[in-house]
Amino acid sequence: MGLVVDDGSEEVVEVYGLMGNETGFGALVKQMEAEVVDMNPNVNGPFLLLILPVTSISHYTPTTNPPQQKSNPFLSSFPDDIRTKVVDKILQSFLHLRPRSRPRTAYEYLLSHTLANTNPLPLALAIIQRVLRSGCTPVPQIHLSLSSAWLDHRQTHSIVDILNEMRSIGYHPDCNTCNYLLSSLCAVDQSAEAIRVLKDMDGAGCNPDSESYGTVIGVMCKARKTGDVAELMSEMVTKFGLMPRQGTVIKTVAAMRANREIVRAVDMVEFLEKKGCSIGFxxxxxxxxxxxxxxxxxxxxxxxxxxxxxxxxxxxxxxxxxxxxxxxxxxxxxxxxxxxxxxxxxx
Incomplete structure (x- = not known):
């Protein structure tokens, strides 16, 4: 099967047998094997066989059908700290690939596996960050598993602490990652937690943007929680100087109209006008x-x-x-x- 690497060369790797040559992917696998064995001398068996369900998928050309996913004892066999280092090494290896979306399936394997572990955070957030920066979006099922992992971790950790844990593994929380977290919480009817994340994310150095507020406000509008909507609209404009998108404004006044709170809707329009927000037809x-x-x-x-x-x-x-x-x-x-x-x- 043809595997294209960044330097233009092409390697042929037998799916469950060969290591490839000493350049490109083959060299990367050998380097990772040496480092992982150094971290855990108990690793046995061909390294490519152990890691293939995650890494090789990223290198298949669009005309190649990837092998069916199999269980991956390799990642599951390590304690959390070593597993984090191995996954980080895999993520680093994808940075040179073009187009950046090429490792999409591999990202899905890594993310699904990580969220299935007992301690998925903050590593899962780091993987999501890389997925988003590659121009891809995690599969919809991730909303549920990420929200579950987040809520479990929140029982013993603050929002700021969880986000800042990304720094301990060499990553930095950013607005896009937080926005995906917000959309996940909203997708599983956890709008109250989404509001808490929205209000606290700046404490981790992630100032919210119009999308952050728009995501949460949109869900609150569907639930007709116009009091929370008015508060969030005021906060985004006054505290952060953000201008709501036209769709957000329409959803806001429509929710107030549905609640027969038309005076509040008029007040909201006047408030936004005074703050320089453009109100659409x-x-x-x-x-x-x-x-x-x-x-x-x-x-x-x-x-x-x-x-x-x-x-x-x-x-x-x-x-x-x-x-x-x-x-x-x-x-x-x-x-x-x-x-x-x-x-x-x-x-």
Missing amino acids: EAYVTVVNGCLERREFILAGKVLMEMAERGFIPYIRVRQRVVEGLASVGEGALASAVRQRFADLNS
Whole structure:
């Protein structure tokens, strides 16, 4: 089977037999064998046979069908500290491969094996970091196993301590790794823990970004926990100076509308506007429709005027309903102002 290495040469390695030549992958395997035997002299048998289920998969060309996964007594036989060193050596060996996504299947083997161990953290987080930096995404099943491992470890460790444990094995926690952790927790209905991670991750040197907040806020919006949503929106803008994405704003005001908290939705839009956040057309329309549903015609008129200031022209039926509603509650002056404002925009 053809195995392509970075220097352009090609080795032929029998799946469960040969070590290859002295360059590229064959040399790497021999080097790792010497180092691992030095760490644990009790290792017996051909090293390639022991490690192949993890490493060789990464080198198969797209036209080669990888062998079916088999149990890997090699990694399971070591204590945690030695296993961590071996896995780190494997991860380091993938850095020179191009494209960076080539070891994807090997990453999956390593991650699945690590999460199946009794002490998967912080090594699993380090592997996830490498997977993400290679441009790949772990398989969906990892969300559950990572969340389970995280919650087990959290019984005796703080969030900051767990993230900082990555430094003890030569890795550094970053925002992308934390974002994947957040998405995993949210995927298994652990939004409360996700909020705690979001609030504490900066203590490990990982300032959250718009994706961090967007992931958690999105889940909270589905659950209609608008109090938590408003708090998180305020925190991301005020504390970190982040601007929420349009999708996050839409989900926020839609959740408030669904909860019949339209005044809170209007307040949220005003708050974001004052902070310099750009509010899109769909978010404005969502708020206006919510105002009409709750017969808050004055609020609807004010939102329409703000839309006009930003060059947005709502659907004619919406404008008509707002003008008629204002007239029905004795706000003829505001109704005329709204009508005139859109006439000025040649609508």
